[in-house]
Amino acid sequence: MKEKSPKNTNPKFNSEEKLELAQRIARQSEKFSRRTEAIGNGFFRILRWLSDSFDKILFNPRHSKFVAFALSGLIFLALNANDAGATATLKNSKELKDVNVSLVYNEEMYEISGYDEKVNIGVIGDYSDISMVSDVSDYSVELDLGGLTEGTHRVPYKAIGFSSRIKTYIEPATAEITIRKKETKTVQLSYDFINLDKLDPKYVLGEPEFESRDVSIKASKETLSNVAFVKALIDVSGQTEEFTTEAELVAYNQQGEKIESVDIIPKKAKVKVGVSSPHKTVPVRPIFEGEVPNNKAIKEVKMDHEAITIYAPQSVLDSIDEVVVPIPAASLTDDTKTVQNVSLPSGVRFGTVSKVNMEIKLGKGISKKFDKVPINWRYNVNGYKMSPVNKDDVYTSIEVFGTEENVKKFTVDNVWVYIDMRNVEVGDNQEGKLYIESSTPYLDIKSSKESIIFNVIE
Known part of the structure; x- marks a missing residue:
């Protein structure tokens, strides 16, 4: 059985092949080094060109204005970036105006002056906290005067009702207050009727009757010296008959200005006021002022209202016997129809007639003289005795001018010549x-x- 040769056995090179491989590697390394050197030289040439160009621009006098402008622009952008950041911070701030100031002190013993009744508060915090600050009435400012005695003191305002996460800044921050000890004084009440425009003019008010006219006022010695009078303000709106009410009491100085820093004891006074409606009916009489032109005279006058009912205090009614309507006689050249306003005498509150329609007829005028008309004395309220210096002054002569019909009706008994x-x-x-x-x-x-x-003898 034959043995298997290994699959990954490295090939063997001869000496010639090794030499050729080494030369090829050397050539590639040299080529890479030249390429790297060329890239580096090019990069440094670009840097030197940019540096030289920047120096030429920056240090060239002709380009100085451009350089200054560019630097200014950079500074402006930097500052605006800071302002933008500050603005972003202020978006979490808010100002509350006219916040009420309360005092912590012994009201019975001391009078305080020199502080602001309302101040402004600036609040700073996170947006979520500031967005919850809305209604001024939910907050207040306090001046704590506890432990302070008579004299002048610098006291800081303190914001009340804000979250601990919110910073507050009060304007002004402090008050220079003066503390004075109160004194008591007894005065007599006077009075004023208020809302008279809401009282029917037909009605007249009587003299008020108080349960007590004496009241106590309490304030510092300096304030008490400025109190000229204390008045009960009696509201009479809509009253038609006798009524009883509790009137508010107010202290005033000599100029009629209210003095708020005075304690009045009691604060209100019980008072009874009578209401009446005195009236009187008197004739309406036309009075012709001046002379009718063209030698004419008044023959007769027809009016749609011969009388008027007037409403006034009884003392005023007693002095009025008629209501006159003045008419300029010079404007009458022929028979005339006219409408005249009725002016009420002084002290009269209401009259049932405000206008009168008149029909005036004229006629030819004649004159007639009357002698020995006696001179009388009228309204001798003091009971004096009078005697004319000239005895002939017990009489005078009069000349009467009018239409023939009216002059014939006249007698000396119809005239009264007198001294008031x-x-x-x-x-x-x-x-x-x-x-x-x-x-x-x-x-x-x-x-x-x-x-x-004449002579007057007592």
Whole structure:
């Protein structure tokens, strides 16, 4: 049996084959070395070219502006990158405006001044935390004055109600507060009616009746010296009959400004107010001011309202006997129909008539003189005695102008010439103006004397 020769036996080379193989390897190595050297030389030539070109550009005076511009651009981009980062940070911040400030102190003993009632708060934190900060009413700012006594102190504001993960910055950060000790003083109440525009003008308010007019006010000595009066503000809106209410009490300074830092004890006052509706019906009388042109006079006047009911305090009603409607006589050249506004006398709150339709008829005017018309004294409220300096001044003459029909109706008994004594004082040689009233309508009456001189005896 024959033996098998091994399958992977290396072939044997003779000496010639070995020499040829070594030469071929040497040639390939030399070729690779030359190629590698050529690549390296080319790379270094490119680097030297770039370096030389950069030096020529950078250090050439002609290119200095370009180089400066390029550097500025790089710096600008760098700064903008920093700002962009800062902006990204501010997206997690927020400002709360007008946050209420509360004080922690002994309100009964001390008065505090010098702090802001509202401040602004800046909050910084993660986006998820800041997004939850919304309603200002959920937060407050506190000034803790515990342990402080009278004097001036610098106290920091403290934010209340925020998460511990949120940083807060308060503007302003501190308050320079002044602490003063309170004192007590007793004053008498005055009053004001409020909401008078909501009270029906037909009604009149009586004098308020308080359970007590004395109230105590408590504040620092400096504040108390500025209190001019304390008023009860009585709300009268919609009242039609006697009512009782509790009125808010407010302290004011001399300029009528509220003083908020005063404690008023009690804070409200019980008061009773009477409500009435006094009224009176009086005639409406047209008064013609000036002269009717073309020698004409008023013959008659027809009105759709001959009387008016007026509402006012009784003292005002007692002084009113009529409501006059003034008409410029110079505008009347012929028979006229007109509408006139009714102006209420001073103190009258309401009248049942606001306009009057009139039909005015004219006629030819005539004049007539009357002598020995007596001069009287009226409204002698002080009970003085009067005597004219000139004895002839007990009488005057008057001239009456009107239509023939109206002048015929006139007699001296229809006229009252008088001096108003309400403002007269005791003394000699006083001058009094003469006034004329007549019960005959539509006449122009003039006195020959405008005034007289008289003596007043008490």
